[in-house]
Amino acid sequence: MKSMYHGSTNNEEVLSWGAEAIIVKTAFMELPAVKKIRVPKSYRCRELDISLRKRRTLLEAKLMFYSIKNGVPTPVVYFIDLVNTTIVMEYIEGKLLKEVISGKDLSSVAVFLEKSGYYTGLLHEAGIVHGDLTTSNIMIREPAGDITFIDFGLGAFSKDYEDQSVDLHLFLRSLESTHYSIAYEAFKHFIKGYSKARGENIAKKIQSKIKEIRMRGRYVSERKRKYEE
Amino acid sequence: MRKSSEVVVLGIETTAHTFGVGIFSNKRGLLANINDSYIPPEGGIHPREAAEHHASVAHEVLAKALSTAGLSIQDISAIAASFGPGLGPCLRVGCSVARALAAYFEKPLVPVNHCVAHIEIARYLLKVKDPLVVYVSGGNTIIAAYSDGRYRVFGETLDIALGNCLDVFAREIGLNFPGPPILEKYAEKGKRYIELPYVVKGQDLSLSGLLTKGLELASGGVPLEDLCFSFVETAYDMVVEVTERALAHTRKKVVVLTGGVARSKLLQRKLKEMCSSHSVEFKTVPKEYAGDNGGMIAYTGYLCIKHDITVPIEKSYIKPRWRLDEVDVPWFDEQ
Numbered sequence: 001m002k003s004m005y006h007g008s009t010n011n012e013e014v015l016s017w018g019a020e021a022i023i024v025k026t027a028f029m030e031l032p033a034v035k036k037i038r039v040p041k042s043y044r045c046r047e048l049d050i051s052l053r054k055r056r057t058l059l060e061a062k063l064m065f066y067s068i069k070n071g072v073p074t075p076v077v078y079f080i081d082l083v084n085t086t087i088v089m090e091y092i093e094g095k096l097l098k099e100v101i102s103g104k105d106l107s108s109v110a111v112f113l114e115k116s117g118y119y120t121g122l123l124h125e126a127g128i129v130h131g132d133l134t135t136s137n138i139m140i141r142e143p144a145g146d147i148t149f150i151d152f153g154l155g156a157f158s159k160d161y162e163d164q165s166v167d168l169h170l171f172l173r174s175l176e177s178t179h180y181s182i183a184y185e186a187f188k189h190f191i192k193g194y195s196k197a198r199g200e201n202i203a204k205k206i207q208s209k210i211k212e213i214r215m216r217g218r219y220v221s222e223r224k225r226k227y228e229e
Numbered sequence: 230m231r232k233s234s235e236v237v238v239l240g241i242e243t244t245a246h247t248f249g250v251g252i253f254s255n256k257r258g259l260l261a262n263i264n265d266s267y268i269p270p271e272g273g274i275h276p277r278e279a280a281e282h283h284a285s286v287a288h289e290v291l292a293k294a295l296s297t298a299g300l301s302i303q304d305i306s307a308i309a310a311s312f313g314p315g316l317g318p319c320l321r322v323g324c325s326v327a328r329a330l331a332a333y334f335e336k337p338l339v340p341v342n343h344c345v346a347h348i349e350i351a352r353y354l355l356k357v358k359d360p361l362v363v364y365v366s367g368g369n370t371i372i373a374a375y376s377d378g379r380y381r382v383f384g385e386t387l388d389i390a391l392g393n394c395l396d397v398f399a400r401e402i403g404l405n406f407p408g409p410p411i412l413e414k415y416a417e418k419g420k421r422y423i424e425l426p427y428v429v430k431g432q433d434l435s436l437s438g439l440l441t442k443g444l445e446l447a448s449g450g451v452p453l454e455d456l457c458f459s460f461v462e463t464a465y466d467m468v469v470e471v472t473e474r475a476l477a478h479t480r481k482k483v484v485v486l487t488g489g490v491a492r493s494k495l496l497q498r499k500l501k502e503m504c505s506s507h508s509v510e511f512k513t514v515p516k517e518y519a520g521d522n523g524g525m526i527a528y529t530g531y532l533c534i535k536h537d538i539t540v541p542i543e544k545s546y547i548k549p550r551w552r553l554d555e556v557d558v559p560w561f562d563e564q
Contacts, residue, residue: 019470019477043469043502045462047422132431154431
């Protein structure tokens with residue numbers, strides 16, 4: 001299938017096949033690019049499926065655009081194809097934060113965590129929440145070492161402290177699940193960067209919100225004691 | 230009569246509207262599964278009324294289960310009961326019965342988690358080793374899979390359960406209990422899709438907004454068939470989407486549907502279609518064991534007793550908020 005917006009269709013390669021979308025490496029005007037295609041879901045009610053895919057594609061592209069506008073690096077959006085619910089964007093040469101951290105000494109990766117925190121702070125200042133902020137959705141560009149946020153598929157425009165805290169909480173959870181031994185120290189570096197972008201007061205507020213979230217349903221034991229003596 | 234080396238467990242289900250007694254033998258399988266559900270004359274389940282129902286039918290259900298199995302209470306090796314999660318007053322009735330039997334006949338008492346039991350009976354009957362479980366009922370909406378000693382929750386409702394949402398909607402628009410079959414019947418005649426709140430947050434879903442909006446439109450003169458069509462499609466599509474997300478995350482090879490709403494043909498069809506697009510097998514628990522039942526408690530009680538999981542009577546408190554992911558399942562690799 002040849003379409004108007006890429007330079008070549010011969011060298012396409014599926015990078016990942018997720019629940020919602022397929023990520024394909026391609027080219028756009030001779031530039032290395034990535035296509036995120038939200039594929040139709042045959043199980044879903046047709047009208048609902050089309051409306052969801054369109055809405056999510058558009059929202060994701062908008063979020064990326066406004067992030068960049070506010071100084072937070074994401075892949076640059078090259079093209080939006082709403083008919084095929086596809087975003088064509090910049091291909092990032094680099095590694096996932098997850099890969100960069102794992103097996104490393106904390107002191108050698110502290111700078112990346114602090115930067116991640118700083119840009120997350122900028123993102124929140126701009127009224128954007130990422131929605132799936134894990135160490136798998138932050139990339140370190142090679143060779144320069146700059147931070148880039150990817151996958152805004154679950155993001156939203158929100159200035160709500162609650163939503164912002166959920167972002168940070170999820171990041172902490174991802175540290176706990178894959179980098180357990182350094183999780184809390186690593187999170188301190190992240191918070192240091194976050195405070196730089198948002199100021200100490202807001203950062204403190206957000207941190208106490210995170211504690212509150214931990215007390216809710218899924219994160220159990222402290223909360224349970226309250227109910228079951 | 231019980232044979233030597235045979236272990237026979239009597240299980241009591243008592244978490245919500247159903248009082249059930251099941252009997253499981255390690256030599257002969259499930260020997261009895263007798264259940265009696267409280268259906269309120271109008272409105273939803275009042276916990277106290279459901280508890281009164283349980284107390285009044287307990288004797289009968291127990292006797293019928295034993296006679297179906299052809300056993301006397303002396304033949305039973307252990308008494309299991311669902312200690313939670315569920316409605317306090319209902320749990321108290323079933324667990325009192327279990328305590329009384331255990332104390333009087335000097336049998337060990339086994340505390341069973343209701344959600345674990347739904348999963349175990351599905352694995353047992355469908356002969357599936359390591360599934361991604363979609364557990365949908367009146368009280369629970371959970372996507373779970375085994376990892377590191379327990380069933381972990383990979384997605385769940387943030388507010389009301391799927392069955393609850395559909396039952397309340399059906400009741401409020403003047404249809405009968407249970408909600409899913411009658412709503413689906415009306416939905417078949419629906420043509421126009423009306424946009425309703427579709428809320429998937431990461432791995433989780435939320436159904437309360439859908440219910441509120443659905444009821445609002447129902448009182449505003451929207452054709453019932455179109456509304457039912459849009460309502461069930463939206464509700465089920467959310468469940469299938471979070472299942473798909475959990476599947477992409479866990480990479481399990483089989484999806485199993487269990488719980489009361491597992492009887493829904495439409496939900497089965499949607500999940501099956503999603504699974505086949507990922508080349509994953511899909512199975513549904515048999516009807517008789519889909520909703521709450523004593524059989525699943527008896528079977529899971531047997532798995533517990535094999536690992537010496539019992540509780541002394543003086544410490545046998547009910548656990549209305551007992552989460553699925555708090556329970557160790559040391560038997561997981563054994564079947």
